[in-house]
Amino acid sequence: MLDRGAYPDAVTPWERETWRASALAWVENGLAAHGLRGTGGLRVRLRPWSVLVRVPVEGRSAVWFKASPPAAAFEGPLTAALARWVPEDVLKPLAVDVGRGWTLLPDGGELFRDLLAREPVDPRVWESLLGRYARMQRDLVPHAREIERLGVPSARARDLAEVFGRLLDGASALAPDERARLDALRPRVAEWSAELAALGIGDTLDHADLHDGQLFCPAPGRFTFFDWGDATVSHPFCSLRIPAERAVDRYGPGVLPRLVDAYLEPWTGSGRTAAELRHAVGTAWRLSALGRAASWGRMFPDPSGVAPGAGQSAQWLLELLNDPPRTG
Template structure:
């Protein structure tokens, strides 16, 4: 633990597996300005820092856990310019679906800053607390029902969400995204590029079929893993961390939680998980077979959104340390060739 030279507050810094990542936290002027904004935001809610800070630095975010007087902690988050939309989106979601998200204490949308209360334990914490006991294979079913219901509620807001700066990944826009991701990626091998070039016509066909599925575009979290939703309060789950979000076919959201459930419980959980997710989408004029086909197509194309999200990093000065991203994006591009399990 070290003292922050800006304020003298004891501060612990966690860089995880990215010890050389460059973030704005290293800039004393930026840090002073951000912490002054935090202090102002806390004061607006009659809160004051009372103890140590825990700072988590990643190439895609600065996250600070603030100790305040009262029953809970507060979190400050800053994201790169390419993901600055997250702040405005977080604020908008608190208006549109307040029962499904946390209401921020303060937002500075142009700079991508948010100040939010703690939401309690996340789903991952609950699973870790099982201490060797078997995980109920249904553990993702109810969260996905509630998440899908939220997506359906948000479908009329798709254009408004895009206007906030959330990147578009609508099905008919995906072929152009595919071309850009392949052209810009430095980690793809010659063999990768040949395989992707051969796959390109099929990708275009899948995109067109998905666009015609009869399901409206909506918000896609795009990284809904077990640390991105809070344990239920009164039976309700709350979702957070929208830095990878996209406007596109909502069913692409199923990929990440389904992979997590498959890893924990085996592939036999997938059909039930799919059907639980699809329950809120029934009655919209699309048959069950049509919805399931859309799931398969969206699963196949969801890696494009995952690959795109790895480009949302803090900029690195010329000559600075390498920032991960291309290798991870290349992995997801290769996944386009893998047949979906559903």
């Protein structure tokens, strides 16, 4: 079964027979190293940013092979490192090939998205998962430099104005008037960047796309975070926007203050007031658009020279012009 979703013309290495043969042989060897054997019936999902293959396994749950593009080849090593540092929050890979950007992962259980589709879920469940995710981020602050050494892009709070400048200079899909409006925003982005850095909360891992399809819910009250190909090392609060927007879409804006409180709880203390933290959430909400814009540049190379994510990246840059929602 082959799924191309909304990207029927996506260019991926799966189209090359020699690549497919090498990848599937690697999967077979990875399974054998754990005493496992595949049973056929592959399900393949192709996107401009990944090749994902569900591999049925004899006598147990299926496993998943993922191939990342060169710009996101850090995902396998990062996932393996997270399994050492925060094992209760992530999947432990069965195998990783750093040079080729390949990862073999166990099944993580039910997707949170599938749970939401199957039964009513109280907003307090979202509060719980955001608190758990924030605690994981806090635990990873001491590992920020190690995460960068794995190849995860650095977008530290103090450097976000420079990140914005690079993204804007390379944005090929902006109309002239859009570029002019964003160019005029450079001084404000520098101010926002300095504000976040001055808060004194250490940079850490930012998933950058933590929606309901990027976490498992293997048991009530338990969450497993995965799919780290869009990640950066940045201000932790930049992670909050995507899951909060999904929850607001489902329950309405009235849930936002409690979601913010749940996320901020692990970051309280050290003399920071609730008002300061909430103000920082608004600043990070806006600047999180930079991580999303950058992630659309991590695609498989297209021989035609077309940048598959250029339009989406430009749209995220334009989000910088919009005010964040009120969180209290």
